[in-house]
Amino acid sequence: MSVHSPTHPALRPGVLQNLTLPNRYVVAPMSRASATDNGVPTEAMAHYYARFATGGFGLIIAEGAYTDPCYAQAYGNQPGLCTDAQQAGWKVVTEAVHRAGGRIILQLIHAGAVSQVVNTPHAPSAVRPMGKMLDGYGPNRGPYGTPTEMSAQDIRDVKAGFVQAAVRAQSAGFDGVEVHCANGYLLDQFLTPETNLRDAPYGGSIENRIRLTAEIITDIRAATAGDFLTGVRLSQAKATQPDYFWQGGLADAARIFSAVAEAGAGFIHFASEKKGYAYHSSTSDGESLCHFARATTGLPVIANGGLQDPDLAHDVLTRGEADFLAIGKAAMNNPDLPNRLATGRQPEAFTYELFSYGVSIEGQAKWEGERRGLPQS
Numbered sequence: 001m002s003v004h005s006p007t008h009p010a011l012r013p014g015v016l017q018n019l020t021l022p023n024r025y026v027v028a029p030m031s032r033a034s035a036t037d038n039g040v041p042t043e044a045m046a047h048y049y050a051r052f053a054t055g056g057f058g059l060i061i062a063e064g065a066y067t068d069p070c071y072a073q074a075y076g077n078q079p080g081l082c083t084d085a086q087q088a089g090w091k092v093v094t095e096a097v098h099r100a101g102g103r104i105i106l107q108l109i110h111a112g113a114v115s116q117v118v119n120t121p122h123a124p125s126a127v128r129p130m131g132k133m134l135d136g137y138g139p140n141r142g143p144y145g146t147p148t149e150m151s152a153q154d155i156r157d158v159k160a161g162f163v164q165a166a167v168r169a170q171s172a173g174f175d176g177v178e179v180h181c182a183n184g185y186l187l188d189q190f191l192t193p194e195t196n197l198r199d200a201p202y203g204g205s206i207e208n209r210i211r212l213t214a215e216i217i218t219d220i221r222a223a224t225a226g227d228f229l230t231g232v233r234l235s236q237a238k239a240t241q242p243d244y245f246w247q248g249g250l251a252d253a254a255r256i257f258s259a260v261a262e263a264g265a266g267f268i269h270f271a272s273e274k275k276g277y278a279y280h281s282s283t284s285d286g287e288s289l290c291h292f293a294r295a296t297t298g299l300p301v302i303a304n305g306g307l308q309d310p311d312l313a314h315d316v317l318t319r320g321e322a323d324f325l326a327i328g329k330a331a332m333n334n335p336d337l338p339n340r341l342a343t344g345r346q347p348e349a350f351t352y353e354l355f356s357y358g359v360s361i362e363g364q365a366k367w368e369g370e371r372r373g374l375p376q377s
């Protein structure tokens, strides 16, 4: 990995709605399954998130938090934001990050059909998800079951859950929220024709399939005060279907991007897990979806997928494809990545051995301690 020059465009300040950020580096949302059994964020999580702020990240997008206590949770020990105790736990996290000079927004997620917690999950249609549950997370493992098709009331409940969680996020001190419509979770299940066999108003045309996400964005904007930031995360690929592309290419993208922009989204964040930015953030014809989102909506765009590479980051920013760079795995073992790059210090290469003791923050600490030769408890 080559090292940044101090004039690299990723080190220039940027503006995301009301937030002026010192550089273009954003921590990507990463589920660490480190909350209590009741989904309450811990002191260890506050320390973990504050480290990114100290390390120079302009913005942190905290891991997906579930939006209702019955159907939204994806994994065991995932944090939620639907109880007073969870809200109080997150307040400790936001205060720690703000004390360290950082900004933090929270990703809001409903797992829908791919919950590994709910025994009969809710989904747009009774379609069994492809692939199998993620190994690193529990408590359920193995093939997915067939979910229950949601009623009109269930859909109203989902919306209410997102809105109440966003209001709680503002009270807990977050600078904004990100609505998760990516990677195969509930809102992406609505967007995807193979998992949404419904009729109007929430199935059928692409306008209908993105409607729930758009309504949630609009409702959050109406329910939260002032210039609280409400963005959206989108993707083509699913966690268990990495080679999925939007069938209609740019024509689909135009409808999706304009729907979330008209709903009032403050940014579009495009996720590119597994095979990286160039593969997942392009249509199957090779057109850049980030560039298209930025050009057609005028919204700030956050790109993702291996963007710790300074050359790729340079190209993405200077070609006008994105405004910000969300860093996932490389941030996990380099919470000071921006400071390292600014001062010419080489980042540590990411290795999946970091998950030797599980995906949790405690698991990472144990692995890091072992590497430093510390005695393990």
Ligand SMILES: Cc1cc2nc3c(=O)[nH]c(=O)nc-3n(C[C@H](O)[C@H](O)[C@H](O)COP(=O)(O)O)c2cc1C
Pocket: 028, 029, 030, 031, 032, 063, 064, 107, 180, 182, 183, 233, 271, 272, 273, 274, 276, 304, 305, 306, 307, 308, 326, 327, 328, 329, 330, 359
């Ligand atoms: C352990 C782990 C947990 C993740 N959890 C989430 C999550 O909660 N929400 C989400 O949208 N993406 C999640 N992702 C995907 C990342 O945000 C990101 O898209 C992915 O790691 C690719 O970026 P990278 O190449 O910089 O690692 C997760 C990824 C990892 C490795």
